[in-house]
Amino acid sequence: MMLITRQRTNAACLAAAGLLAISACSSDGSGGSDASDSGKISGADVGESKSPSADPSTSDTPEKGAPAFDLPQDVTVAIEKAQxxxxxxxxxxxxxxxxxxxxxxxxxxxxxYTANMQRYYTGLASPYWGKQIKKYRDRDRTVTGQYEYYGLQVRDLNGKVATARYCEDQRKAFGKEIKSGKVIRTKSSKDAFVETKLEAQKNAKGDWQVRQFEWKKAAESCVRG
Structure with a gap:
């Protein structure tokens, strides 16, 4: 079943890699202040699908028309290539x-609201991240470490709308104080493995944009050694 497109205020409750603590999203979409192990999109019921074959290497070679990313030297992003x-x-x-x-x-x-955020996010997801990133910056925080994404799958594809999922390994990803440069290290646990399910829509320029999503910490399907 496709994720529904009903507009809900807190439908885009998700926390970035290594930044789950900054997002005070309740699982029922009420915007409460209690932290949760998952962020639900109302009506999400994504069926199982077979995993694509994944290249153990990451996708380093940019394709034609690929976005240019400007990351600091202490931040790396590894995305497992799935075919x-x-x-x-x-x-x-x-x-x-x-x-x-x-x-x-x-x-x-x-x-x-960087060029890449505007290119790949829309709907509820775009303003949600705009607010969360500003809050994090206002707290004198930035990011550091290694961000790993794997297990990418398309669950459903219907014309210009798709549902997908992926796993995230946050064990080597941390927050950092901007002024002092101090790395805020956290103890590794199963919570570092996060599954994200999302809905994306293809725009007029041919880009698939994330418009809503849900996440779950300590997802068994994402835990690895």
Whole structure:
């Protein structure tokens, strides 16, 4: 079943890699102040699908028309390349990967409306991240470390709307104080493995844009050694 497109104020409750603590999103979409292990999109019921074959290497070679990213030297983003055998699904996963990288770049810059964020986010997701990134920057925080994304899958593809999922490994990703440069290290646990499910829409320029999503910490399908 596709994720519904009903507009809800807190439908885009998700926290960035290594930044789950900054997002006070309740799982029922009420915008409460209690931290949760998951952020739900109302009506989300994504069916199971077979995993695509994944290249153990990451996608380092930029494709034609790929976005340019400007990351600080202490931040790396590794995205496992997945090939489904379907060019249309591969296109979705490519842009989902770009969206994940755009998010980390935005936190590093302290700007939720970078060119890449505007290119790969729309709907409720865009203003949500704009606010979260500003709050994080206002707290004298930025990001550092290694951000890893893997297990990318397209769950459903219907014309210009797709649902997808991916895993995130936050064990080597941390927050950092901007003024002092102090790295805010956290103890590693299963909570460092996060599954994200999302809905994306293809725009007139041919880019797939994330418009709403949900996440779950300590997702068993994402835990690895």
């Amino acid at each position: 489904t055998g379907d060019p249309k699904k591969d296109e979705v996963l490519r842009d989902v990967g770009y969206a994940a990288k755009a998010q980390i770049e935005a936190f590093a810059k302290g700007d939720g």
